[in-house]
Amino acid sequence: MSPNENENHSVPITHPRYSSLQYRHRIIEGMKNLVVAEAGLIAHGRGECFDYIIGEKTPKTAKDAIKAAVASLLTAKKPVISVNGNVAALVPNELVTLSNLLDIPLEINLFYSKEGRVKAITDVLINAGATDIRGTNETLMTELKGLESNRRKVDFIAKADVIMVPLEDGDRTEALKKLNKQVIAIDLNPLSRTALWADITIVDNVIRAIPIMIETAQKFKKLNTNELLEIIKNFDNKVNIQKTLDLIIDYITTQKEEAFKILK
């Protein structure tokens, strides 16, 4: 569902930041329903700031990273998508569509634990049509080595070879890498520890990236393994992050020129 449908929170549709305000509202509602942690609001704000400096659209570099990410998820033996409160509040339907399309489990993994949060997120995912949700049964959980936070408690992630982490904290990405896992991150900040530690970094808003992943998955499901492996081989994350940073510098330079036209 696009935020323009069935959501009216007294923001006029003509407002230039209508879409952004609707997603903010989803985060606020998510916090009221326990899905989002209080700190999730701040993380969202940090994301918005980085979205601003990539021009609030999916860069070509993110599209390339998405291709490599989908190819990687399709060729993995045990892939999994990690879910936190923000992503569950922002794009539950899209997340579940991707999980079902690729036949990949969703694992709830939270930095901030609170009584009722896992249940609240589980309900959101079930309502969106999820069929394979992990991270809900404490008796199946093990602990990731080298990690102190609540995110150390994992279920399928412990066995997985490829882990997609939309909206992540750097500590866990680093811990996963030290366990030789392949990490796919979606992070608007190309300089975050998550972005720098991941194998494939999609610098884009999850709101835009996940629908593009769905379209890409529909196309890539028709490719054979060799074709998918070729796509992964041709992707260089370091070069891609460098290009993203160049793109941000160019965008800011253009915006500076535009600002000077307005400034008196």
Ligand code: ATP
């Ligand atoms: P790291 O630990 O990786 O260095 P951090 O400490 O900045 O990152 P958090 O404070 O947990 O991490 O912030 C969450 C991250 O998620 C930020 O990098 C932010 O840019 C990113 N983010 C927030 N909202 C979105 C979104 N909608 N789409 C993609 N990325 C987002």
